[in-house]
Amino acid sequence: MPDLPPLLLSRDRLSHDLTPNELAKRVKAGALVRLRHGVYTEGPRWRTLAPWEQYRLTVQAAAETFQKPTVFARRSAASVWGIPFVGYSHPVAALTLKNDGGRSRCGVQRHFAGGAGLQVVQREGLLVTSRLRTVLDLAAFLPFAEAVPAMDHVLRPDPAHSLPALTKAELEDAVGATYSAAASRRIRAVLGFADPLSESVGESLSRAVIHLAGFEAPILQQRFSDAGGLVGYVDFCWKWSRVVGEFDGETKYVKQEYLRGKTVSQVVVAEKNRENRIRALGFDVVRWDWAELRRPGALERKLAVAGAPRRRTRSAGS
Known part of the structure; x- marks a missing residue:
């Protein structure tokens, strides 16, 4: 810890x-x-x-009060593995081998798990579901948009926790017969959509919201150059509609690895200059933050006004 x-x-x-x-x-x-x-x-x-650190500490606090060995799962296991998820005001999640529908007590939600094929490891002094099982559980039991950030994350190496990337083949093989048919479909929907090019929780959630709103899939991390050389890479790009989308998380303005020795004001000015160069290339730039991402319909309205293209329905033909 x-x-x-x-x-x-x-x-x-x-x-x-x-x-x-x-x-x-x-x-x-x-x-x-x-x-x-x-x-x-x-x-x-x-x-x-940070909220996710507070949640991780509540998991540790729960572990200190249990009298018997306890396996933490879902979001609680994810917090131990460093797998991101949306929101942090969640109960602690633990497993039970007794199939009584699960129960919640003292801020701990118990979830049934059959013993067959259950992989449990010890990490940071706690018993948790394996990294692979943890992300599959999130995809199986969370809403689609909330499960995407976790799946995107494990498809990339995690140097902060010295963990390698998982592959889609590994994840697909692990679904096996562990889950119900409905849960397996949910996992495969998230797995099919997942993309390691999304570089943050906010980008992953944005991409899921964009998809659910019916827009065409954007190009991720599109490179832009002009007469002055490299402009930079953008989060989302609809090339033929001349629309660029940028998620503004707080990280780039507060963390030293993003500031790279610059002050916050210098980063803000550089970001504005970058945006002006992209606009000069004929693109409309749409920006949004966490507040807009969480507000139902807000991102959809912004992209629609900018002209981001909608997916063609089957009835429209090819």
């Missing part, structure tokens, strides 16, 4: 010279945050964590 604050367990309070009243006072003052019954962490550090 790298770079995350430590957990304080109430059962260990005596070793920290804390009484129950002192724990309560520290929570009230914001010095501690209570993650679940009997588990706390440092308040100031908790508030600096």
Whole structure:
């Protein structure tokens, strides 16, 4: 669990010279945050964590309270593997071998899994479903658009976690007889659509929303050049309709690996100059952010106004 604050367990309070009243006072003052019954962490550090880091810590907090070996799955396993998913206000997900329809208790959702063929590994001190099984579960049980970012991600190498890319053939072979016919169809729909050229969660989700809205598939990472040389690469391009789409996540303006030694204002100016050069080539540039991506219909309306092409229906012929 790298770079995350430590957990304080109430059962260990005596070793920290804390009484129950002192724990309560520290929570009230914001010095501690209570993650679940009997588990706390440092308040100031908790508030600096990104949402996905906070979720990962809640998984760890749940693990500290279980009396029996527990296998984490779905989004919880994904958080351990570093597989991205949409939203982070989710219950902790764990497996049960008892087929009673699953149950939720104390912020933990239990999901049935047959023991046959179940691959479990130990990672960061937790038992989790294998990386391959985790991403297949996400495709099987999440909405299509939410499953696409995870599938796109595992098709690329993950240097941050020292993990190789998975192949579509590996993923297809692993579907096997583990899932119902309906779940298998959902997995194959996500797998068929997945593309490692999407470079972020926002780009992957955008591409899924674009598809579900009925637009033609854009070219990904289209290269642009002008008389001055390389302009850059764009997230989405409908070449014949002269439309470019760009997802504006916060990452490029705050993370050092994207700033590359520049200030935020320098990056913003460079991005504006890049966009002006693309417009000078005769393309309309449409930009959107997380707020617009999450708002139903917002991205579809922007692309429609810009003239992004819709997919032809079967009845329209070829």
